[in-house]
Structure formats: C-alpha cells, structure tokens
Amino acid sequence: MKVGGLFAGIGGIELGFKKAGFDISWANEIDKNACITYRHNHKHTLFEKDLNDLQPHEVEKIDILTGGFPCQAFSIAGYQKGFRDDRGNVFFRILDFIDELEPQVVFLENVKNLVGHDKGKTFERILYELEDVRKYTVKHKVLNSCEYGGVPQNRERIYIVAFKDKNVASKFTFPKEKKLTKKVTDLFDDTADEKFYYTKSRYYKQLKEEMQNKDTVYQWRRVYVRENKSKLCPTLTANMGTGGHNVPLIIDKKDIRKLTPRECARFQGFPDTFKFPEKLANSALYKQVGNSVTVPVIEAIAREIKKAFCV
Numbered sequence: 001m002k003v004g005g006l007f008a009g010i011g012g013i014e015l016g017f018k019k020a021g022f023d024i025s026w027a028n029e030i031d032k033n034a035c036i037t038y039r040h041n042h043k044h045t046l047f048e049k050d051l052n053d054l055q056p057h058e059v060e061k062i063d064i065l066t067g068g069f070p071c072q073a074f075s076i077a078g079y080q081k082g083f084r085d086d087r088g089n090v091f092f093r094i095l096d097f098i099d100e101l102e103p104q105v106v107f108l109e110n111v112k113n114l115v116g117h118d119k120g121k122t123f124e125r126i127l128y129e130l131e132d133v134r135k136y137t138v139k140h141k142v143l144n145s146c147e148y149g150g151v152p153q154n155r156e157r158i159y160i161v162a163f164k165d166k167n168v169a170s171k172f173t174f175p176k177e178k179k180l181t182k183k184v185t186d187l188f189d190d191t192a193d194e195k196f197y198y199t200k201s202r203y204y205k206q207l208k209e210e211m212q213n214k215d216t217v218y219q220w221r222r223v224y225v226r227e228n229k230s231k232l233c234p235t236l237t238a239n240m241g242t243g244g245h246n247v248p249l250i251i252d253k254k255d256i257r258k259l260t261p262r263e264c265a266r267f268q269g270f271p272d273t274f275k276f277p278e279k280l281a282n283s284a285l286y287k288q289v290g291n292s293v294t295v296p297v298i299e300a301i302a303r304e305i306k307k308a309f310c311v
C-alpha cells in the first residue's frame, strides 16, 4: 500500500511506515532545513512548499495519508451550517487532500492535549469532519513512547487512525505495550564534542550542585534544573537547542553537557544510520528531532494497520 506524507518534517512518520513494509510515494514539507535532512535520508518525491500551494491533484493517488500537523485553534461555530470559516488552518488543507485522494486510511499525530485544545472544540471539529462529513471510522489513543516505542523517553502523543472501510476499522487495534529494556545511559555516547559541554557556562556552578546522578537526563528550565525522577528522558521539544529552555542535560564520563542531536534522535528511536547533513547547524537538528516522532511507535501502529487489511 502506498503512503503520502503531509507535514513530513524529517520523515519520522514515513520511516515508521516504511519499516512496517509500506511504500512511500511522496511527502510535503515547507521548512527548508527539514527538507535538506529529509532528502538526505529518503529517496521518494518531496514537494518542498507550503501545503496551501500544493494542489491535491498534483500528487499521486495513495492508500494512506499521514500527517503530524501543527495544532492551531479553530472554531466549531457555524460548522453545522457547512461554513468554512477557518481557511487559514492547515487542518482544512488536509481535508482537501482527503477529498481528492480518498485514502483508505488517514493517520494523524499530535500533542496529547489536542483533545482538550480550545475546550475540546478542536477535537470535536476534527471528528466531525472525518466521521460525520466523510464517513471515516475513527480510532484514537494517547501512547507514551516509553511504553510503546521501546525508548526511555516520556512522550505522550495522540494518534488518530481513520478508516474508510468500517470492516477494516473493526479489525484494527492499537499496539500492545512493550516492556522497556533500555536505560537512558544506554543511549549516551561516552563523550562528545567540546561544544556540547557546559564547563564554561555561567550556570556551571549551579549545575554542578544540582546535577548529581549519572543515570538521569535533566532538563534546563531557563533558571533551574529539573530532575526526571522516573529515570526517563523528558519529552524532547523543538526549542531544546535554542535559548535556555528544555535543554536535556546529562553528566557523562567527562563533565556536564547537553545531549547531542544524535543522542536525541536515539531517544526518538531513529537508527544511527539516519544521517544528519553536515551543513546544518545543531540548532536546526535539535528542532527537527524535537518536532519529529518516535519512529518505533509509528512502526508499531503501521504494522497494526497492515494487519487490519490482511485478516
């Protein structure tokens, strides 16, 4: 079955589907740097442009449409009257692609609080558009990467899987939990390049006092360090590489440093064969990895989608 990817970023969703045995036909992404990393790792067509400028009839027909779309507020006021008062919202552009391509499956990923976003109105509208208007059968679940992806990262995301055929939908279940065998330290390199160390930071003294455990990923929160007591890596975020917020910090054999982009990618379940372009700044790589998905979680769901079509 063929997959088309919207909001592709560096292609974590595409990689998960590929690992589960699907063919990726094409993807779309607007961010120049994300496209550089994408092309470094994937061979299929990447439309580098604003989704609003990509026409649904321009792309090849696919069976599965995917997208980890940006979450923006949109109102439900008026939708029962068929109004589309939220044209600027990219979710409605996804609907244009669904209408043209009529995929068997629509796979969406988002932050956990999509359900509570704008007092529940956002999610209600999404369900209304997929179920009531387009007659898809929708299943959704919040999964934590440390419980379903085999990686020691605390990352809760909502996964929405919509099926055109309700018989196929009835055969689909979300993957079962799998035991976490990896510790955070298993994903650390022994040492890293000098630039990742905080030895010369004006906060070094404070960090030395507050960071004591070598088996912990700490998180710098602007002026203090938060310790993750559950021995998991805190949710990696797009802003972790810029400014002083959400930076994941560890103590390695040498000293205090941030996790490298490569280590962050491991916490997202990317294999070390996934390549980072040398010409990109680390800040861009942190953003790309933080914006991405936990690949093994996607793969596990994609395998269940495949099973639902086979049984």
Ligand SMILES: C[S@@+](CC[C@H](N)C(=O)[O-])C[C@H]1O[C@@H](n2cnc3c(N)ncnc32)[C@H](O)[C@@H]1O
Pocket (backbone or CB within 6 Å): 007, 008, 009, 010, 011, 012, 013, 028, 029, 030, 031, 034, 049, 050, 051, 052, 067, 068, 069, 070, 090, 288, 291, 292, 293
């Ligand atoms: C949450 S990230 C998804 C990352 C992706 N799942 C991955 O594995 O890397 C959302 C992506 O949507 C892209 N995006 C936002 N608005 C867009 C638009 N109008 N057209 C195309 N891409 C857009 C952003 O640049 C970003 O890379």
